[in-house]
Amino acid sequence: MTIKISIDCMGGDHGPSVTIPAAASFLRREADAELILVGQEQVLLPLLKKYKLADDPRVQIKNASEIITMEDPIEVALRRKKDSSMRVAVTLVKEGLAQASVSAGNTGALMAVSRYILKTLPGVDRPAICTILPNQKDGPTYMLDLGANVDCEPQHLHQFALMGSALVAVMEGKPRPTVGLLNIGEEDIKGNELVKQTALLLRADHQKGTLNFYGNVEGNDIFEGTTDLVVCDGFVGNVTLKASEGLGRFVKIVLTTEFKKGFFNKLGALIAYGALKALSRRLNPSRYNGASLLGLRGLVFKSHGGADVYAFEWAIRRAYDAAKYDVLSRIGATIAELMPQAETPRVADAAAEDVAAVVVGNASALASTETIEQKTV
């Protein structure tokens, strides 16, 4: 079965110089994949030739005249640049011409555009961003929300848990993934009001057998791999993710600096090259690139803006896998079956229709979509 992915080739810090070679590399590995490369034709064509994609029958070019920059406010993405590569790529999913879309562009804009074009799934108040992180068990820990929603209510975290659980079940082939609620202690009495109320909802699901709720987990459990999924609000998730990225870079800088100091350290590094390479592979954030925008009526994946070719290829792969395993129907079915409708008034979706009329601030970084939430709901 052929899987067709639309790629916003102009997004990210490096644009087509990264997205096109990543697309070429991905196509070489995946025989049943087809790609729709979206962007300014005159910019893309020379690169397609360079990477021998110009005559590839599995490649289609879709012209889009505009580019959403990392600095563009959400309103520009939504109201002005209607022919942006990002928007055209997502629209292909809406029209059923692609099964998933990938962009390395501005997260806030991508979330706003995707929500506006695709709408949310029935029963979902707010889409969330779900990523994977490495853990000690050499497996991935899924975590959401990473910044699409701040000031969450318990029912939002409840929805995140159900969506995330469905995602892990499909992507990892684990029918009953364990779900942890991020807290500051393991005991039930710990935490703020949000997590205490959320725990009640998740525990009720656990008792019904519809969710494999492990209980509270702490920050360290993310990297220990205590649970398959970690649920938190977007503020906590975003800060934790960025702190981890910052610590990771810090460790890398110290390692690199120290191994370059003096003859013996350099020699040792050369001899232990295998260990350093394995270390770099196991801790390489590129392998974990590609966050899902969950809760939409279509599959959209967000690559890190600074992704290199290798990392962007991982994001395409994730979108491809999600489409192949039909993540969307699974999440839709889970939410439809398990989400008590009373708890999810369908105001958010109607409000999203008006989102284009909303003037909001700059959305260059992750997590800016909450401003849309606040203004439209």
Place this chain on the structure above:
Amino acid sequence: MTIKISIDCMGGDHGPSVTIPAAASFLRREADAELILVGQEQVLLPLLKKYKLADDPRVQIKNASEIITMEDPIEVALRRKKDSSMRVAVTLVKEGLAQASVSAGNTGALMAVSRYILKTLPGVDRPAICTILPNQKDGPTYMLDLGANVDCEPQHLHQFALMGSALVAVMEGKPRPTVGLLNIGEEDIKGNELVKQTALLLRADHQKGTLNFYGNVEGNDIFEGTTDLVVCDGFVGNVTLKASEGLGRFVKIVLTTEFKKGFFNKLGALIAYGALKALSRRLNPSRYNGASLLGLRGLVFKSHGGADVYAFEWAIRRAYDAAKYDVLSRIGATIAELMPQAETPRVADAAAEDVAAVVVGNASALASTETIEQKTV
């Protein structure tokens, strides 16, 4: 000038087997320090002999018959074990017999006991836990709150910023330390309501020249050393700290495992021993052991429960430095001068008097003191 520190010798995972040798090592390095070692005399005496402290004129033993375990609920620490080593050590500070106290015991219990015995400083609603973390600039980043308070209001974060700023000023000899507000983006429009409201208060202080407010910082800025101090609520701080600890351990495990795989990796590690040692030194969490309980009418320092001798000695050193530089008066003066009294009704302090009567749950981990807050305020 002699500085006298009281040490809860029975606290922590290892008790006197760690605290006594750490005390001995500290005394060897610090000629003008005196220590009051608090705990069960019959347990301490043999160890004092072993570490040649039995006849040291700079060492005093203070018997305390009880021990607060890591599992003891706060109510046990407050109401039942009135002759605990932790409580006796803190009481010595209250009585002016010691200038600071150090414990590796149960954080929730230590915060509750310290608050009950010492009371909060005028103008402080809630004490906070402040720790230091390593950063790329090879300096420390101070961060608070680490878990004493969840569900904070803007005025609490405001107080944390003022207290933390005063602490950094004294401990690092920086008259105007930069203060960052932990958020999910740099722009003013980012974040949840708590940080947006807090930013207004901090910006007003900055305009008055009473606080060097840098603006919003993100998770990665903690380890990049963007600001001297990072302010956040206890939930976010605790999760971030524990996630960082978890990631640090993960990296260490991967490093150790990979360098032990095969002859060449082992040989390389041996040759590059200097680099690995420097790496371990720069990333060693022991060097950063010793969190301050800020906002109390006395200096109390919390060591990691699992601290080894080296790490516990660091915690003693931090307490010693804080006493030497008179951190307490500086924080008191800062709060008295800068904290608008209207914003800090003095209910919390009065309520703390009744804290002993409060029955709360288990307090074995960091961050459980919020239950006291909620029940007494």
